[in-house]
Amino acid sequence: MKNRLLLAVAVMAFATSAMGATPVTLKIQKGATTTPVSSQIGGAPITALEQDPAMSGGDADSGDGNDLGDKPVTNRSIAHGRAGVNRMGNAKRAKSSPELLGGFDGLNFHDQRYSNNGNQFSVEPPDQGLCAGNGFVLESVNDVLAIYDSSGHQLVGPVDLNTFYGYPAAINRSNGQYGPSITDPSCYYDASTKRWFQVVLTLDRIGTTSALAGTNHLDIAVSQTADPTGAWIVYQLPVQNNGTQGTPDHQCDLGFCLGDYPHIGADANAIFLTTNEFSFFGDGFYGSQIYAISKKALASWSAAVNVVLFNGGDPSIPAPAFTVWPAVSSGGQYAGAHGGTEYLLSSDAVFYDSGVSSTIWLWAVSNTQAIDSAPGTLALSVSSVGVQQYAVPSSLAHQKPGSTPLRDCFAVPGCAPNYLGYPNHVYPAPRDLAVNDSRMQQVSYANGKLWGTLDTDVLLGDGSHGSGINFFVINPNSGGLFANGTLSLPDANLTYGSAAVTQSGRGVIAFTVVGPNDYPSAGYASFDAKIGAGDVHLAAAGAGPWDGFTGIPYLGGDRPRWGDYGAASADGNTIWIASEYIAQTCTLAQYLTAPLFQCGGTRGALGNWATRVSAIGL
Template structure:
């Protein structure tokens, strides 16, 4: 990589396209702006050694501020973005729950073609000679094409064959993107922190796109406030990727606009494509405060990125006030399984879905809504020109009420980290003193908030899902709300009709972090984690039809034990703990079949086994402080 550090987006082009007034908006949204972004080098898989995963010091595994806001064991300093994943933080009460369809679970359903373990916590912690941190959650990314199955997590990357064998080994994301280690455990020098990986394969350009959010730090581990999106593009994921770097601080740095409360963090990036463009959306929070601004949309020419142009244009659109005066939140761009699905009207159009129940959108904390939002970005063919001219519009779609889901209870089982913290000699060995919060308990898992999850556009319909409280089996549980929307255009403005919707739950259990994949024939699956009275965290999915929605629930792989990671215990993250799960799942269409990615727990061991093997590894199946795994499965709808 020719440029290893710093932000290298060029100065602004100063192309201002004029203010846009959205249907139903209280006022005009901020004007779009276009600027240059430069290619900063290349990245690729590199062979690195494997470390032991030994937690030599809790101080280099846990930040001093690892409270409910913390999503990773990464920093020994207190300068962390206070607003990141703000809507997920802390204890909240579940919202009102509507009735849900209760599906029965079928094991080893005939639709499951292949299923194998992806990356796990031990893989990522021991990568790059062990110069990594213990991290929760994995935030699993998945993209598939040209015979390659690509998975990225916080903070590692690997390419698989369809049968689960490796085309590459495991490489940490810092090495892949050309950065120094997040912590060099020999010198004690910190590098940048990479998070929130997301990827897709574009069927038109036959390119893979992999995006991460990078937070810059000092050598001592203080986060500086500088952060950027690193965009990697390649035809062969086992070869060389071109890397572009987009500054998202929005404080005037590197040609960015000047927004309130900034420097800001470009949190929760997600990506999509249409016939002309490649799109990234973020949630913009103050980096060192709690303020939320709005969702940001970044639009590129996907052909310029696919060619590897040294200099490309990006147009940024701000959704402040766009939803009838509410700010956009998690405005998720659509991706399509085949090129014939792209919307070519209005000079090319990219669609998005979002929800509007979260505090970031409403300004209140009730997390209840009876509408979702359909967005259209028109004029995308102009992204190939020197002066992109884009229009953004949205409309609300009435749906059944959805609300904040409760935390997902876990089936009890062997949890050696929990048991260690409750055993004074073991806790003293791990922490340096007995656990002051003893007795620790097995905590319920975070069930997301009400934000939209992965969006697919095919056959003239948009498919999306979100987490919601549902009433099933006489109790309020975490479940899924799913939606099928038919969008259209009147001139440059979007209209949308709801063609089907539903809420899915399972009595006594929880369904979390849905992702819908639908093929060109309108048949698909909805992937999610299943956890509750009857199941350890498991990789599951439901049959999904383009007309009738979700059906029977299948198990791709049953979990073997409870989640037993550091974010669930007061001694390690403070009171109250917030047991982190994945912030999103993923699906990828491969011809008529669909790949799904799910976090689950693929190991189990006792306290005796934990104490008998080096560094709590349980015979190499976990690390001392976490035990998450991922599962990758191929489904024939």
């Protein structure tokens, strides 16, 4: 793989923070308004075109000759060796969950596939976006959203994201025309402006064909008021960075960059969006991009909005910039030093052949108060922070055995050819699922500290490798650690950890629990600066194994996807968490009962993922 990013990283003392690249100033224009409206659920149970042809195949080809499906649009995996750190799981399973105020099942595969009267593709994984505030909870996944009140009553939804953002359907099954391809949703409620921000990555087509044009943009929807069920305005931020549409030219292979894996944060003055920049059509990773956008202008629906871009792939930056995650704040609590500062965190183990590191990177964008008057004066700095050793998880996660009708249909002679339109193929039962790599996950700024998590390799009790969660609480002024450790179980994987923290410094880490004795379940643990992470609780136990299409030849490439991220959101003294889990189970006979493949409206032909939204009182 071509890689312009610095791979030989010299670890420096915190006090010698290096200044980053010169910022590029841009402007984005106001687009159309939109209002979320529940879409009709329906359509054929399965069609000849279940996956977006431009996006099928997963993250990367294993090169083992077993991938019989289409290749993905780009290779978005950069993880190197996976050596492990030999840390044994040591957390306890809690016998009760007294802090759990309640919860409800959120969006699921059935909602996704059959929204907009079935003019959707089968999509896996869901990619969890969650935000909460002003008595509302907004959940968005690939490729639908829903809005709930704080009691869990669904007010609007599911709403397919193509319709919400004002585009034609993902696939119009009556005429075969394609709309833009939307992915990677995230959202944020900003208490200071009382506005909701919903962000996705949108890939343009060539006309209404399946072919991708190469142009891609972050669509930023901003609510008009503190009520997310009302009107929103949509802004488009082009991220192909090839000199077109006002973007700088980063010289990505074959002419177009891709703004992958966008995530959102904020300080008092700006909304921050970050992306992982890959070549769209070719090979190469070009460094994370950091976009600072005027919060005041977005919140007031201004006709033109200032944007400042820092290129994390610039050679002057000493850190390997991959998944540089911006911090979110609860209750309008922001860092005011140096004219307003936004902090971000990233990790670097994926860049080493060993897959192991003891360093994370602290990024800071300062003078954000000048975003409207003098945007070119914003400044970027980056410093290393020494932490407990972590490593890229080295294996897939085993599941507790149970009913897997999609897998069974492939195994039973004649079932897959007759019902699904694919050849028979026998897979292990149940199939393993993928855990996260060691990229940074959600970052919070609360009580004057930075809080973050990432997945790490651990040893399980039987001597096999598994996944745990490395957590840290950092003093952003000195780089010192208040807390740092690994949350892990001896008999199960913990993966896709996501932390949120109240203003007083009490937090929760949400994650998926999965192992030989656990169906994929929604879990959580307490999180504070003195004790670190507490016992493992289950917000909702899984009802059966994951039974999705990714990792099956002909369908989803070689990698059985799960994730790619969870979400957590602090609202006063309540923390809302959302994790992917499995909420249903059914037999092959039930799967083949009309309406086909839906098991009473709980799944689709090619997947059964679900999400669990829970409220934790602190």
